[in-house]
Amino acid sequence: MKDFFHTRSFKVLVASVFVLLGLMIYTASVGSSLTANLLGFFSSPMQKISTGITANAAALSEELTKSADELQAENDALQEEVRKLREQLVDYYQLKQQNEQYETVLELKEQNQDFQMLPATVIGRDPNDVFFSFSIDQGYLNGVSKNDPVITGDGVVGWVSEVYATSSKVTTLLSPNTKIGAIAQRTRDTGVTACDITLADEGLIKLSYLTSENTIEPGDIITTTGLSGMYPKDLMIGTVTEIQYEDNGVTQYAILEPFVDVKNVRDVFILTDFNGKGEIAITEQTEEQAQASPSPSPSASPSPAPEGD
Numbered sequence: 001m002k003d004f005f006h007t008r009s010f011k012v013l014v015a016s017v018f019v020l021l022g023l024m025i026y027t028a029s030v031g032s033s034l035t036a037n038l039l040g041f042f043s044s045p046m047q048k049i050s051t052g053i054t055a056n057a058a059a060l061s062e063e064l065t066k067s068a069d070e071l072q073a074e075n076d077a078l079q080e081e082v083r084k085l086r087e088q089l090v091d092y093y094q095l096k097q098q099n100e101q102y103e104t105v106l107e108l109k110e111q112n113q114d115f116q117m118l119p120a121t122v123i124g125r126d127p128n129d130v131f132f133s134f135s136i137d138q139g140y141l142n143g144v145s146k147n148d149p150v151i152t153g154d155g156v157v158g159w160v161s162e163v164y165a166t167s168s169k170v171t172t173l174l175s176p177n178t179k180i181g182a183i184a185q186r187t188r189d190t191g192v193t194a195c196d197i198t199l200a201d202e203g204l205i206k207l208s209y210l211t212s213e214n215t216i217e218p219g220d221i222i223t224t225t226g227l228s229g230m231y232p233k234d235l236m237i238g239t240v241t242e243i244q245y246e247d248n249g250v251t252q253y254a255i256l257e258p259f260v261d262v263k264n265v266r267d268v269f270i271l272t273d274f275n276g277k278g279e280i281a282i283t284e285q286t287e288e289q290a291q292a293s294p295s296p297s298p299s300a301s302p303s304p305a306p307e308g309d
Contacts, residue, residue: 116273131175139166149271155236155259172262174200181225189214207254229279
C-alpha cells in the first residue's frame with residue numbers, strides 16, 4: 001500500500017483533486033458567471049445553426065403552401081414561352097430554306113424571263129412506290145395544272161401527274177411513265193428518256209432510240225429538246241455514264257445519271273407557264289415534208305400528238 005502513495009497515478013489523482021477544489025472555491029467566490037460563460041461558449045454555435053434551420057424551414061413552408069393554381073399558371077406561362085420560341089425557330093428555317101431555293105433558281109430565271117415558277121415543298125412520299133413519286137404543297141388553287149414540269153435549280157425532277165386543291169402529286173424521272181425528248185449538247189444526237197424498276201432502284205434513267213451512228217460518249221450532258229411543248233428546251237436532265245446496244249443489236253441507248261437526286265429532293269419549282277407551253281414544235285425536216293405533201297381533206301383526222309416531250 002505504501003508503494004501506491006509513491007506511484008505516478010496517485011500523484012496525478014492528488015493534483016486533480018486540488019484543481020477541482022480550487023475551481024469550486026473560485027466559483028463560489030465569483031458566482032455563477034464562469035459556468036454561464038462556459039455554457040454560452042458551447043451553446044452559441046448551436047443557437048446559430050438552429051436559427052438557420054428555422055429560417056430555411058419557414059421559406060420552404062412558404063413555397064410548399066403555394067396553391068396548385070399558382071403552380072399551374074407558372075407552368076402554363078413557361079409552356080407558352082417555349083411554344084413561341086419553337087415557332088420562331090420554324091419560321092427561321094423556312095425563310096432560310098426559301099432563300100436557298102431562290103438563290104439556286106435565280107440564274108435559271110434570269111436566262112428565261114418567260115418562266116413562271118411556283119416554289120413548292122415535298123410534303124409526303126409513298127414508301128411503296130418503287131418509282132419515288134411524291135406530294136407537294138401546291139395545288140390548282142395556286143395555279144398548278146396537270147403535266148406542269150417540276151424542276152430545281154439543278155435540272156428536271158418530273159411532272160405534275162395529279163392535282164388537288166392545295167396539293168399535287170409529282171411523277172419523277174424514274175417512272176416508266178416519264179418520257180422526255182432529249183438531246184446531247186455536244187453531239188446534238190437526240191432520243192427519249194425512259195426508265196424501268198432496275199434503273200429506278202439505282203437512281204438512273206436511260207436515253208433510248210439512239211442510232212448506231214450516234215457519237216455520244218460518257219460525260220456528255222443531256223438536256224430537253226422542248227419539241228412537244230410539255231417541257232421548255234435546254235433544261236438539264238443528266239450526264240451520260242455509259243452506252244449500250246438494245247437487244248435488236250441495231251439501236252443504242254445511253255445510261256444517264258440525273259442531275260437531281262429525285263429520291264431525296266425536298267424543295268422544287270413548278271413551271272406553271274413558259275413560251276411555247278402546249279405547242280408542238282416542228283423540226284425543219286418535218287416542216288419540209290409537210291410543205292411537200294398535199295393538204296389533207298377536211299374529213300381527214302389529224303395525227304395524234306406524240307407523248308412526252
